[in-house]
Ligand SMILES: Nc1nc2c(ncn2[C@@H]2O[C@H](COP(=O)(O)OP(=O)(O)OP(=O)(O)O)[C@@H](O)[C@H]2O)c(=O)[nH]1
């Protein structure tokens with residue numbers, strides 16, 4: 001710490017403006033060496049949080065760019081340090097040159113995520129909020145963005161803080177019995193059990209809710225499969241709202257995997273159209289069928305399309321066997337055909353206990369139902385009674401929550417069996433340390449470094 005760091009904080013390439021961010025005790029003095037304001041005043045003569053027009057010039061006095069410079073004094077800045085931001089005119093060359101001059105004037109190039117790391121180290125953000133910053137940048141759907149923003153504002157941190165406080169309270173009860181066995185005596189076992197169970201319930205809800213919320217960030221893989229000619233490519237085209245795949249009346253049209261990213265109720269979904277599965281002598285087609293099998297293995301959900309005009313045939317049964325242990329939605333397509341030879345009843349009888357929707361890819365009917373059915377399968381049923389709002393966690397946070405949960409459950413077990421109290425304390429403190437690992441209160445340095453290494457330079 002201590003030294004002054006600088007980086008281009010806007011994405012590379014041409015833009016309307018580009019921002020060079022400089023942070024550190026001496027940021028204003030360093031920028032003053034290369035900045036010449038229109039009024040001739042130095043940066044420290046301006047008020048903090050003001051915007052000042054002027055020029056960046058090089059060692060020879062040559063003007064490089066006309067810029068707007070803002071100064072944000074500690075502690076009211078992104079990093080909590082003195083921050084100066086130079087708004088350049090977006091051109092890649094001029095911006096790089098300005099950065100170079102700032103570096104020559106005494107700043108050092110920032111490491112990836114170093115601004116946010118300083119914000120964390122200066123107590124401006126906790127670890128959950130720092131991670132929310134990356135997630136906001138990477139958000140692929142509006143829902144993911146909204147959930148990340150909630151975490152930046154402290155939704156997850158607040159819940160974790162309450163859990164931590166409760167655990168510390170429980171610990172104080174336990175420690176009383178350990179430290180003053182004569183005076184305090186045995187702990188109130190029933191109270192301990194109740195309190196621990198309340199914590200367990202909260203952590204379980206958090207874990208379940210965050211798994212649900214996570215699909216909005218990570219998305220899911222949906223693979224459309226079925227025998228040739230049932231309308232798989234037609235369905236992809238309807239979902240993608242464009243002619244993504246070739247559709248013909250010839251069975252075996254699709255040979256390669258065709259993928260598209262679509263959004264179903266705000267969830268990013270990679271939909272893959274596949275070659276119709278059948279025995280074939282055609283070399284290319286059979287390679288396609290092989291690819292279908294690979295795609296099926298990697299699918300989160302299989303949309304298994306059957307044809308209302310042909311009914312269920314041997315091929316359908318074989319495909320069903322192949323996707324036996326997959327989560328699946330059976331779609332009866334071509335329901336617009338007059339003399340259809342397949343009813344929903346029949347399909348339900350053949351494949352008992354399945355999710356089923358009827359559509360016509362040609363007339364685009366039943367698509368809304370299909371999307372709702374998929375959403376339900378992906379997000380799961382939400383308990384309307386659920387008090388906890390949806391909170392998104394990343395893998396690191398999820399693992400730590402599960403580890404904390406494990407300790408709490410062991411503690412409950414210990415309480416039920418009236419085990420020695422100091423053994424139970426090991427678990428309750430273990431739970432606290434996992435919670436503190438999430439918020440960063442007691443995070444290991446290597447874990448912290450790994451998190452910030454994931455950031456981009458300039459953040
Ligand atoms: N009547 C009717 N015809 C449809 C419907 N959906 C698709 N078709 C027709 O069925 C034929 C096959 O459609 P595709 O979408 O190419 O079928 P596919 O399952 O991708 O076929 P392969 O790629 O060969 O496996 C085309 O002639 C489509 O126009 C539908 O809902 N109703």
Ligand SMILES: [Mg+2]
Pocket residue numbers: 232233234245246247253254273274275276
């Ligand atoms: Mg096709």
